[in-house]
Amino acid sequence: MNVFDLLLQPLGYAFMQRGLVAALVVGVICAVIGTYVVLRGMAFFGDALAHAILPGVAIGYLAGSGARGPLFLWSLVAAVVSSVGIGAITRGTRVREDTAIGIVFAGMFALGVALISSVRSYSVDLAHFLFGNVLGVSNTDLWVIIGFGVVILVLVLVFYKEFLVLSFDPLLAVTLRLPSQLLEYLLLVLISLTIVVSLQTVGVALMVAMLITPTAAAYLLTRRLPVMMALAAGIASLSGVVGLYISYYIGVASGAAIVLTSTVFFLTAWAFREIQKASWKRMAQR
Amino acid sequence: MALIRELRKSNFTGQGVDHQPGQPIVEARQLRVSYGQHMALDNVTFRLLTSQRVAVIGPNGAGKSTLFKVIAGVIKPTSGEVNVYGHGPNGHICIAYVPQRSQVDWNFPVTVADVVMMGRTGKIGMLRWPGARDREIVEKSLADVGLLDLAGRQISELSGGQQQRMFIARALAQEAELILMDEPLNGLDVTSQEIIFEILDELRKRNVTVMVATHDLDHAAEMFDQVMLLKHRLIGFGLPQEVLTAGNLIDAYGGHLRLIEAEGGTLAVGDTCCDEDRLP
Numbered sequence: 001m002n003v004f005d006l007l008l009q010p011l012g013y014a015f016m017q018r019g020l021v022a023a024l025v026v027g028v029i030c031a032v033i034g035t036y037v038v039l040r041g042m043a044f045f046g047d048a049l050a051h052a053i054l055p056g057v058a059i060g061y062l063a064g065s066g067a068r069g070p071l072f073l074w075s076l077v078a079a080v081v082s083s084v085g086i087g088a089i090t091r092g093t094r095v096r097e098d099t100a101i102g103i104v105f106a107g108m109f110a111l112g113v114a115l116i117s118s119v120r121s122y123s124v125d126l127a128h129f130l131f132g133n134v135l136g137v138s139n140t141d142l143w144v145i146i147g148f149g150v151v152i153l154v155l156v157l158v159f160y161k162e163f164l165v166l167s168f169d170p171l172l173a174v175t176l177r178l179p180s181q182l183l184e185y186l187l188l189v190l191i192s193l194t195i196v197v198s199l200q201t202v203g204v205a206l207m208v209a210m211l212i213t214p215t216a217a218a219y220l221l222t223r224r225l226p227v228m229m230a231l232a233a234g235i236a237s238l239s240g241v242v243g244l245y246i247s248y249y250i251g252v253a254s255g256a257a258i259v260l261t262s263t264v265f266f267l268t269a270w271a272f273r274e275i276q277k278a279s280w281k282r283m284a285q286r
Numbered sequence: 287m288a289l290i291r292e293l294r295k296s297n298f299t300g301q302g303v304d305h306q307p308g309q310p311i312v313e314a315r316q317l318r319v320s321y322g323q324h325m326a327l328d329n330v331t332f333r334l335l336t337s338q339r340v341a342v343i344g345p346n347g348a349g350k351s352t353l354f355k356v357i358a359g360v361i362k363p364t365s366g367e368v369n370v371y372g373h374g375p376n377g378h379i380c381i382a383y384v385p386q387r388s389q390v391d392w393n394f395p396v397t398v399a400d401v402v403m404m405g406r407t408g409k410i411g412m413l414r415w416p417g418a419r420d421r422e423i424v425e426k427s428l429a430d431v432g433l434l435d436l437a438g439r440q441i442s443e444l445s446g447g448q449q450q451r452m453f454i455a456r457a458l459a460q461e462a463e464l465i466l467m468d469e470p471l472n473g474l475d476v477t478s479q480e481i482i483f484e485i486l487d488e489l490r491k492r493n494v495t496v497m498v499a500t501h502d503l504d505h506a507a508e509m510f511d512q513v514m515l516l517k518h519r520l521i522g523f524g525l526p527q528e529v530l531t532a533g534n535l536i537d538a539y540g541g542h543l544r545l546i547e548a549e550g551g552t553l554a555v556g557d558t559c560c561d562e563d564r565l566p
Contacts, residue, residue: 222395228395
């Protein structure tokens with residue numbers, strides 16, 4: 001069996017085709033939104049938000065008996081409630097923001113687990129929500145992912161310069177009288193949407209890796225924002241595809257395989273930078 | 287000192303800047319900002335006319351940054367009010383705030399030109415992309431501060447003085463008429479400081495008002511039209527020789543200042559500025 005067979009053989013299965021397309025699209029969206037998460041130091045917030053949508057997923061799943069529509073809607077509601085809750089606790093008490101994030105994240109996650117576990121027959125699905133099931137993506141799911149993906153990317157493009165100012169220098173955003181608060185909420189909604197859309201590939205437990213690992217690898221390799229976004233999207237998509245193949249041939253969980261692949265990409269980028277630095281030093285010494 | 291006198295003369299010629307002519311550019315009335323028990327600014331009242339270059343001095347934590355943020359409209363005062371050209375600061379996009387260098391993420395993946403273009407964001411407006419005119423203004427602003435050659439550099443590749451000039455260029459691109467600079471001279475060598483003062487001279491010719499928070503009392507005395515001495519309350523505001531008196535300085539700095547009797551007057555030696563104190 002040659003390399004082409006190795007690559008083409010899995011494509012004979014429709015579930016594999018859908019999984020690959022989903023992984024590619026999710027990779028691009030997560031990388032672009034993840035750029036803001038990384039640059040603004042929101043990794044913990046992103047992780048928390050991914051976990052905090054679980055009760056939304058549960059309610060949506062139970063209410064819609066498996067349909068995707070209510071699942072998206074309720075997940076988004078849970079994300080917004082969590083974001084607002086974190087803000088309210090931070091402002092209303094002396095508790096610091098990271099503590100508030102921890103409280104809300106754990107509380108919401110526990111609520112989600114409680115809701116799902118209350119229905120015995122859904123216990124298998126809990127694992128799907130936690131760790132994703134990219135090979136279970138249906139045609140409808142795929143269109144929903146692509147549709148929301150386009151909306152997210154268009155909004156990033158439209159508000160590119162405002163998000164840039166807000167991320168680099170929030171005080172400039174205020175002195176330029178940009179609607180900072182509104183833009184801040186928009187970015188939170190975009191992060192929430194991204195998480196909800198990407199849920200099926202890696203699940204809530206590993207979601208944060210999709211947001212930050214490919215982006216962090218790209219961050220090490222370039223010092224231009226558009227290049228960083230493009231590079232991150234490439235690394236994330238490649239991680240998705242490579243991860244799926246690994247999952248197919250070795251039989252490990254697809255979400256874990258995808259995340260591990262992107263981790264290897266990050267380590268490679270890091271090593272590459274170190275070697276580059278060392279060779280520069282050697283050149284300078286000559 | 288002759289230079290300062292020269293410049294001071296030219297200051298009150300009142301070149302009618304738009305907005306509301308005749309209005310002071312900044313007018314603060316009984317400004318008070320408190321964070322819980324802590325009073326950051328207490329009953330600060332002053333009027334500042336256009337094209338002045340003002341040194342804002344005072345010990346660490348005296349409220350200099352707070353004052354700038356209130357003027358820029360970033361912080362709302364607890365009581366009292368501040369007006370810029372006769373209006374509250376919130377309507378203006380002509381106020382530029384230059385952050386302390388320690389507050390900036392220098393590893394952010396942007397070029398010098400990118401940062402200066404950010405100043406145009408307000409003028410470009412939402413849902414629009416920068417046009418040829420914006421790029422022209424960015425280029426001109428970069429040329430004005432002598433950074434055109436470095437436009438494509440990532441911002442961490444600049445020296446401290448160049449980083450400061452980049453932010454001045456951003457303020458120019460913003461078409462700012464009031465620039466608030468938070469300790470721009472800290473940690474710069476003498477040559478870099480001189481270049482910045484040359485740029486500030488140019489700004490004065492263009493009727494741009496500049497407030498500079500500084501720890502350097504010598505600079506305050508020699509390079510500025512006016513000095514504002516702050517320690518939560520306004521201890522003095524006016525010509526440098528009127529404000530920088532032994533009594534005022536002891537009021538502001540207490541025991542942290544050494545006064546030396548010297549030929550022709552009292553010399554103040556150093557305030558307690560320690561950049562290290564403020565770094566996280």
